[in-house]
Amino acid sequence: MPNPKLPPILINKAGSVYYVYTYKNIWDRELKRSKRGESKKIGTILGGQKEGKIRFDEAFLQEHPEFRNYQVERKGKDYVFTPISEEGITLEQARNIKKLHAGATWALDQIVADSPVGEFLKECFPRHKDYKKILSLAYFLILNQNNNVSFYESFAETTRLPYPRALSPSAVTRLFQRIELRDVQRYFSLMRSYLQEDEDNKIILALDSTSISSYSTNLTHIEYGKNKDDDALPQLNVLFLVDQKSGLPIFYRFYDGNVPDVSTIRHTIADQALLNMKNVVLVADKGYNSVKNINDCLINKVEFIFNVRLGTKGCLARELIDEHRKEFADLNSGDPYIRKNIARPR
Numbered sequence: 167m168p169n170p171k172l173p174p175i176l177i178n179k180a181g182s183v184y185y186v187y188t189y190k191n192i193w194d195r196e197l198k199r200s201k202r203g204e205s206k207k208i209g210t211i212l213g214g215q216k217e218g219k220i221r222f223d224e225a226f227l228q229e230h231p232e233f234r235n236y237q238v239e240r241k242g243k244d245y246v247f248t249p250i251s252e253e254g255i256t257l258e259q260a261r262n263i264k265k266l267h268a269g270a271t272w273a274l275d276q277i278v279a280d281s282p283v284g285e286f287l288k289e290c291f292p293r294h295k296d297y298k299k300i301l302s303l304a305y306f307l308i309l310n311q312n313n314n315v316s317f318y319e320s321f322a323e324t325t326r327l328p329y330p331r332a333l334s335p336s337a338v339t340r341l342f343q344r345i346e347l348r349d350v351q352r353y354f355s356l357m358r359s360y361l362q363e364d365e366d367n368k369i370i371l372a373l374d375s376t377s378i379s380s381y382s383t384n385l386t387h388i389e390y391g392k393n394k395d396d397d398a399l400p401q402l403n404v405l406f407l408v409d410q411k412s413g414l415p416i417f418y419r420f421y422d423g424n425v426p427d428v429s430t431i432r433h434t435i436a437d438q439a440l441l442n443m444k445n446v447v448l449v450a451d452k453g454y455n456s457v458k459n460i461n462d463c464l465i466n467k468v469e470f471i472f473n474v475r476l477g478t479k480g481c482l483a484r485e486l487i488d489e490h491r492k493e494f495a496d497l498n499s500g501d502p503y504i505r506k507n508i509a510r511p512r
Contacts, residue, residue, distance in 0.1 A: 169247040170232040176205055177216060177240070184211040186220055217241055224340055234294075268326035270309050275328075281414060286356040290349050298329035299341050357416045361409055363445060368469070370410035373434065373450040377401040389424040405434060410449070431459035435466050447471065457482070 176187040186209040191200040208226040212219045220238045227234055237248040278284045278301065287297035305328070306321050307313045315338055322332035333341070361369050379399040380388055387402040407417040419434065431454055448463065452473040460482065463470045474483040490509035493499050499507045 170230065170236065172238070172245055173208075175245075177211070179216075182214050184214070184216050184218075185209070186211060186222075211240060220245075266326040267324055271305050271326050274305050274308065281412065282356070282360050283414070286353055286360075289356065290353040291345070293344065295329060296341060296344060299333060300345075302327040302329040302333075303338070303341075354415075354417060357409075357414060360412065360414070361416065362411055364411070368445050368447050370447050370449060371416070372408045372410060373405070373431075373448050373454065374408070375403050375405040375453075377403050387420045387422045389422045407434070407448075431456075431462055435462055435468055 173188040174190070176189060178185050178187055185207055187205040188208050189205040190203045192203040193199075194201045207223065209220045209222040211217070212221055217240050220240060222233055222238075235250055237250055239246045239248070284297070284301065287300055291297040291300060302322065303315070303318060305325075306315075306318050309325075310317070310321065316335050318338060319332045319334055322329075363369055379397050379401050381399065382388055385402060388400045389402070390400045403421050405419050405421065406415050408415050421433070431448075447469040449471045450473070452475060455472045455474040460470070460472065460474075462468075476484050476487070486509075487494070493509040494507045496507070499509065501508045
């Protein structure tokens, strides 16, 4: 297979960096000869020398995708092409095998293999092997206490990941910019198609939220609120619905950092109606036990299991317990699954 043909190349230095430019010749009517026209930057020579490997700009690679399959290196006035394998490495790199940390990522590989996550990511983010890059970044966020993405490149240099090449901070930024809302919605739509009902024909969904601290001043939902990390930063809150059987998230929404958890059920039910999901049981902790949330669930016929407080005078839960106290005391009301006595509604 012949190497792709490079366009006319210029090498210009700016500071300590050598940039690669291309240009087109134009005809000069006065001089009656061709001359060099306007040039356009297409890449950078790595290593700070006039010779070395070229990292092409993404705009150039989109116009000339054939160069994605080759590593191009400038040597003197020549350009050496080295084919890149499916795994993103050259044959020369394959011969120079290096040791990588792989134990933790191997365990994550098994978890992904036992779930539809990898398959759905590939279906939704196939361009430029973005599904592998997203999965690699997820591994990084799971395995590192300091999950600042700017540290990803050094992590990838020493760790075996689904995408074998390290991504610079700018490459990670471009990856995030390529992720569109419709792709994310399609991914979660596929996740919801994976849901399975239990023996009572119910889909059990755990509902919870977390706060994400940020130094950003541009994010829409960033507000000061009750920070779950106990730091003095503004935050945004993220609410998740997670499938009880698989443990996989199937829905999320952002809301302002100053909005308490108890205020989010109504919006979630409204969004859930758009998901066309039936026979759903929401399970949540005491952060969602407001009277308004319970009423919203009852009005919308959404079944729920909430951890409610019993100390409040006139509490609905206390009234129900008092009403069914005899049933709770009956030895025949025991449930072997939860190992508790229960009262079933009639």
